[in-house]
Amino acid sequence: MAPSKIPETEIDRVLSYVQPFISQHLDAQSSIPTKRPFVLGLTGLQGSGKSTWTDALVTALQQKFNYTTINISLDDLYLDHDELVNLRTNNPSNQLLQARGQPGTHDIALSLGFFESLKNSSEDTLIPSFDKSLFNGEGGRAPHESWRRVPAGTRVDVVVFEGWCVGFQPLTDEVIQERWNKELQAQTTKYPTQTLKDHAIEHLLEVNSNLRRYCEMFVGPQHFDYLIHLDTDDLVNVYEWRIQQEHALWQVKNQGMNDDEVVRFVKGYMPAYELYLDQLRGGFFKAHEGGKEKGQLSVILDKERKIVKTADIS
Numbered sequence: 001m002a003p004s005k006i007p008e009t010e011i012d013r014v015l016s017y018v019q020p021f022i023s024q025h026l027d028a029q030s031s032i033p034t035k036r037p038f039v040l041g042l043t044g045l046q047g048s049g050k051s052t053w054t055d056a057l058v059t060a061l062q063q064k065f066n067y068t069t070i071n072i073s074l075d076d077l078y079l080d081h082d083e084l085v086n087l088r089t090n091n092p093s094n095q096l097l098q099a100r101g102q103p104g105t106h107d108i109a110l111s112l113g114f115f116e117s118l119k120n121s122s123e124d125t126l127i128p129s130f131d132k133s134l135f136n137g138e139g140g141r142a143p144h145e146s147w148r149r150v151p152a153g154t155r156v157d158v159v160v161f162e163g164w165c166v167g168f169q170p171l172t173d174e175v176i177q178e179r180w181n182k183e184l185q186a187q188t189t190k191y192p193t194q195t196l197k198d199h200a201i202e203h204l205l206e207v208n209s210n211l212r213r214y215c216e217m218f219v220g221p222q223h224f225d226y227l228i229h230l231d232t233d234d235l236v237n238v239y240e241w242r243i244q245q246e247h248a249l250w251q252v253k254n255q256g257m258n259d260d261e262v263v264r265f266v267k268g269y270m271p272a273y274e275l276y277l278d279q280l281r282g283g284f285f286k287a288h289e290g291g292k293e294k295g296q297l298s299v300i301l302d303k304e305r306k307i308v309k310t311a312d313i314s
Contacts, residue, residue: 006049006056010307014228015060017297017312021226022067026157035155037118039223042162043280044230046269047241049305050162053230057160067157070150074163074219076130077111081140094203100139101269103165103210111218118156125150164269166219167227167284168276170212176204176275191239191263195270204271211276221288227296229280235273237303242266283313 018040025038042057044050054071061069078100079087087105091097097104110128117125127148134140150156180201186194196204214220232238243262257265281298285291292314300309 006053008060011056011060012064013310014297014299015057015064017295017310018226018228019065021295022061022065022158025225026067034119035121037156037159038225040158040160041166041224041227041284042160042230043167043227044162044164045232045235045238045241045273046164046266047238047245048230048232048301050164050230053228054160054162057228061158061160068155069158069160070127070148070156071160071162072114072127074106074161074166075132076128077106077114078130078139078141079105079107081135081138083107084138093200094206096199096203096207096268096271099268101164102207102272103168103214104207106214108213108217115218115223118159121155122152124152125154125156161224163219165211165272165276167229167280168211168272169215169220169279169284170208171275171279173205173208176208177201179275180204191236192267193235193270194274195267196274198267199271204275207272208275221285221291221294224284225294227284227294229284229296229298230301231277231281231298232301232303233308234303235270237301238270238273239263239266240303241305281313285314 022038022040029035040057042050042054044053051073054073058069058071061067078084084100084105088098096102099105114125114128117123126144127150129142129147130139131142132139134142180196183194183196186197239262242265243259246257246259246262283291284296285294288294295312295314298309298311298313299307300311302308
């Protein structure tokens with residue numbers, strides 16, 4: 001199970017890298033009529049503890065630096081239940097679109113509307129919410145009256161935007177084809193980390209095209225000011241982490257997935273890790289014009305989710 005609390009010393013260490021960028025951004029915005037919040041991206045493998053990290057970062061930014069800070073998850077920007085059902089019905093052979101998660105399963109209009117609303121402090125900003133427990137676990141959008149609200153007139157200093165594929169950037173069709181061809185002879189293991197061969201090439205290319213559209217509109221490097229990446233030195237840990245989380249869920253609610261179901265679930269995300277992690281690890285902002293003014297921190301976690309290394313790869 002993900003740690004219930006991140007040690008304060010670790011949060012302080014991470015924010016020692018981030019805070020100077022926030023301060024510089026807010027100073028530069030002080031003379032601009034339409035102010036834009038500092039967008040701090042938090043990306044991480046499944047089970048790495050993104051939600052726990054997000055809560056700790058928001059608390060520290062508010063209490064230690066007095067920054068008005070809000071957070072949103074990419075998970076809260078999913079299509080509503082009926083739209084997800086229509087998506088999988090219309091794409092019956094594409095296993096990557098049979099459940100929420102992959103690029104193509106999110107509501108772009110809702111996403112753009114949220115970030116645009118942050119520029120207009122004269123009106124309330126509503127933070128979308130998706131309830132994963134609805135429709136027997138398939139999930140659906142939570143009622144609007146339950147969404148968190150930022151009152152009109154509030155200047156938001158920092159937005160922490162977390163998500164499992166935040167930081168991923170599309171590849172060329174040729175690179176995806178090459179990697180798919182290379183994996184056709186890969187052997188299946190208990191916790192597979194080579195799964196491209198399990199999917200038709202056209203389905204991988206479709207998700208890649210969806211990711212390209214996402215990056216252009218709201219998750220590309222031009223939309224962030226800093227990125228924290230929760231990573232690991234062994235992708236197999238993703239299976240272990242997710243199984244641990246499910247075991248904990250069984251203890252609390254006496255329901256959840258069994259180990260085999262967890263493995264199948266994680267396998268649905270593994271192709272994206274295979275395709276996009278290396279580029280993310282090399283630097284999210286490296287090819288972006290103006291990237292030198294932005295920063296990226298890699299936080300390497302071991303099997304127990306303890307930090308073994310932090311690296312500034314700005």
